[in-house]
Amino acid sequence: MIESLFEFFGKYWGFIGSVISVFCALLMAWFSTRFTPRIEHEKVVQKVAEIDKRLSETEMQLEYMPTRDELHALDKTLEGLGARFGAMEQGIRRLETKTDMLLENELAQTHKGGN
Template structure:
């Protein structure tokens, strides 16, 4: 047992330690990419779920929008309503003129007894 060369043994131990350190460094460097990929995939999944939820909300809203035929029908009804309002405005103007004449006659004292 007295024949041990501790200097040589320390040299080989240092070499082994360097090889293990380099191996660990390589393993960390190589395994970094899959972890980054997992994080990117998790982020994409979260964005996808958010997009799907927003798409579902939009689909629900789209169900209540009128169709092309319904919009056409509403346009016709609005046009009809506008023409009725125009004719009502003409009638109201005639009534206003008659009312003005009545008030004017009343103020002049030309009322028939």
């Protein structure tokens, strides 16, 4: 039985080797289309790590960003400050006008008294 098996493989070894070679070539071709090469896989892993790092940094920055409500409150506060500065500016102008009038009056009196 074993001798007949050896005779069979000895007689048809060239054909069996060719069939196995073709099968292995087809199997390798299928593997190359089905699975990613290691180098490309490592590139993808590295790219994902970079994106994950950038996402973490962005999340840390966003953590300290003001919310919509905080920005709205800040906007209202700035509007209030603008109104207060406007009122202060009007008060300063009135003081400046009064100071100018007092100075003119004083100079006029000094000028009259000096004649």
